[in-house]
Amino acid sequence: MYTVKDFSGRKVVIGDDSGPLLASERDVNDWISAAWDADAKLVVVPTSRLNEEFFQLSTRIAGAIIQKFVNYRSQLVILGDISQWVAGSNALRDFVYESNKGREVWFLPDMDALAQRLQPTAQS
Numbered sequence: 662m663y664t665v666k667d668f669s670g671r672k673v674v675i676g677d678d679s680g681p682l683l684a685s686e687r688d689v690n691d692w693i694s695a696a697w698d699a700d701a702k703l704v705v706v707p708t709s710r711l712n713e714e715f716f717q718l719s720t721r722i723a724g725a726i727i728q729k730f731v732n733y734r735s736q737l738v739i740l741g742d743i744s745q746w747v748a749g750s751n752a753l754r755d756f757v758y759e760s761n762k763g764r765e766v767w768f769l770p771d772m773d774a775l776a777q778r779l780q781p782t783a784q785s
Contacts, residue, residue, distance in 0.1 A: 662691075665699040668779040672701035675740075675772075678709045685722065689729040696735050704730065705775065708741030716746035718753055731765050738775060739768045 663676045674696045676683075683692065683706055696704050714720040730737040747754045760766040769775050 663695050665701060668776055669781055671703060671779060672699055673703045673705060673775075673779075674699050674701045675705040676707055676710050678707050680710060682712050683710050683726060684712050684714070686725040686729050689726055689733075693730070693733050693735060702734065703736040703738065703779075705738045705740050708739060708743060711739070713746075716743065716750070716753060718750065718756060723756075727766050736764065737766045739766070740771065740775065742770060743768060
């Protein structure tokens with residue numbers, strides 16, 4: 662269902678590409694439990710584990726799911742290609758842009774982008 666990896670000294674729970682969908686606020690509990698068991702503060706959910714409604718902001722599913730992760734102090738990364746949904750929604754495009762500027766939720770295309778994002782910043 663998930664694996665645990667270390668990125669720059671941070672434990673990360675990474676969901677497998679297949680498995681039950683993260684379709685509602687109730688489903689977040691399994692992911693949070695996995696993070697607690699692994700002593701991880703960051704959870705990576707592949708886009709393959711999300712249903713279409715997550716990317717339709719009017720359903721409010723994304724907001725409810727994200728809020729629960731934030732309430733439990735877990736950082737959430739949505740990993741994968743979301744271009745088809747972003748292309749069809751200015752609101753989603755803006756939401757992704759703003760989320761990626763923050764620390765709680767990131768939308769990233771692949772594991773390389775995650776590794777780069779988690780690299781300690783160089784100090785001069």
